[in-house]
Amino acid sequence: MSSQQAVPIKIYPRLTTGRFNNVRVFMVLATQLVFFGLPWLQWNGRQAVHLDLEQHRFLIFGLTFWPQDFIFFAALLVICALGLFLWTALAGRLWCGYSCPQTVYTQIMLWIERLTLGDHNARRKLDAAPMNVNKFTRKTLAHGLMGLFSLITGFTLVGYFTPVRELAAAAPSLAYGPWESFWILFYGGFTWLLAGVLREKVCLHMCPYARFQGAMFDNDTLIISYDNRRGEPRGKSKQAADKARGSCIDCGICVQVCPTGIDIRNGLQYECIGCAACIDACDQVMDKIHAPRGLIRYTSAAALEAAGKPNRPSSSHRPRVIVYSSLLAGIIALSTTALILKKPFKVDVLRDRAVLVRATDDGLLENSYNLKLINTSEQAQRFKIQVEGLPSLRLDKPGQVVEVAPTQTETVTVRVQAEPEHATRGAHDIYFVVSSLSHDGSMIREKSSFIGE
Incomplete structure (x- = not known):
């Protein structure tokens, strides 16, 4: 990668239009529609x-994930x-140019400016x-709108953790708890700072992705490139037929x-985020001078070197x-299979440590357990x-049936009894078998131990 000239203290990017700008605008609107709209969707009478x-669970549409599902x-x-x-290996930094939150929110702040x-x-x-x-008023208005948008962004983020409709109902009186208030202000403040103030400095100096992307690039990686063979030598000629000069008229709009x-x-520089604004700008200039588009384009180093050479190997191999x-x-297939086979309930067995074993009036030995049934x-x-x-192992309440509400947890105390001649001193392996009467065939067998004397 070539080195870059000194970056100005503040950059004022020029507005451009074109096909890639349309894609960027679409991605900004699509990502924000998902982010701001998702908390408001309802599913079975609750937030989707x-x-x-607080309840140690993630509810995602029809799925419920508990701490035991950390593997997912x-x-x-x-x-x-x-x-x-x-x-990155295939398409370079298209993520940075179109979908990265820093890029998306910076674009929104530029629109406000x-x-x-x-x-x-x-x-x-x-x-x-x-x-x-005049300057004070306009600057205050600009940063006021950026700050308002940032606070709405923080509000929405907190709405994923605290039901967003409850947050909205509490908004007129600002009756938020300390954690809700902290995270709304914290996330909103950093959105304003990173996207409204620092902007490109985050990409240039704070983002680690720009630093290690070179390890994932090769000559077949799709990048934004300037075609030196076609563009040089640069000149101010407006005629595409001027053979003494290349197609680049040195207008500088690609930099602006x-x-x-x-x-x-x-050449390729780590500061390039792959947004293609320079492609749109250059294509418009080429149209004006009646030259072919593509002086700056998405391509690869290998494709540029192999221009005009047939039988170049496929880059996908x-x-x-x-x-x-x-x-x-492989990981997607295994995860999907595990998700499909995931049981509709979970069982945790905890021994009652207060009393390991006791004798009943019938002369049986009894251990007590707490069964946590997670629907x-x-x-x-x-x-x-x-x-x-x-x-002869049995429950003190044979045939016990417990009902658990949707996405809820119920803790049940059960007592297991055994005859002394079978439950000798020490620990014996036993198994709790919990069957769902609502889902035929769903059964969990959880191991525990029975203490004899």
């Missing part, structure tokens, strides 16, 4: 996506990591002007539209792509509890 930390969260993290590696302060030249002049009533302030003509794809497909489904369930493992 509710990360209920770990699998999701691995899938995201491998997906990012695979996507353009609405209140004007285009890039107007903003530059306003910043250079001395402070006066770059949100990180780089010159893509200097690279070892890293095959490894990433295989691992990703992970959206319907009420009835559970039948049985015990096995020793001859």
Whole structure:
């Protein structure tokens, strides 16, 4: 990667239009529609996506995940990591250019600035002007709108953890708890700071992805590139037929539209986030001088080197792509299978440590247990509890049936009894068999121990 010239203290990216800008706008609208809209969706009379930390459960549409399901969260993290590696190897930093929250929120803040302060030249002049009533008023309005949007963003984030309709009902009186208030202000404040103030500095100096992306790039990775063979030597000629000069007229618009302030003509730089603003700008210039588009385009180093050479090998058969794809497909398949086979309930068995064993009036030995029955489904369930493992082993209440409400937990105390001749001194393995009468065939066999004397 080539080195970059010094970045200006503040960058005023020029507004551009074009096909890639349309994709960016679509991604901003789509991601924010999902983020802001998802907490308001209802599912079976409750919030469809509710990360209920108080009850130690995540409700995601018809699925309920408990701490015992941590393996699914770990699998999701691995899938995201491998997906990012695979996507980067294939398509470079398209994630950064179109879907990264920093990019999305920076774009929204730029829209607010353009609405209140004007285009890039107007903003530059306003910043250079001395402070006066007009400048103070417009700056206050701009940052006020950015701050309001940031607070709404923080409110929405908290709405995933505390039911958003409850938060909305409490908004007029600001009757929020300390944690809700803290996270709304914290997340909102950092959204304003990172996207409204720091902006490209986050990508240039704080984001680690820009630093290690080189380890995932190769000559077949899709990147934004300037075609030196076609563009050089640069010149101001407006005629495409001028053979003495290349297609680049050195207008500098590709630099003016770059949100990180780089010159893509200097080669690939780690500061490039792959947003393609320079492609849109250059294509418009090419249209004006009646030259073919694509002087700056999405391509790969290998494709540029092989321009005009037939029979170039396919870029999809690279070892890293095959490894990433295989691992990703395998983990997705295993996770999906585990999710499909996931039981509609869970059982935890805890021994009563206060009294290990006691003798009943009938001369039997008795141990006490607490069974936690977790209903992970959206319907009420009835559970039948049985015990096995020793001859004559039985419950003090044979045939006990417990009903548990949807997505709720019920703790039941059960006493297991055994004859002394079978429950000799020491620990004996026993098994609690919990069957769902509401889901035929769903049964969990949980191991525990019976203490004899």
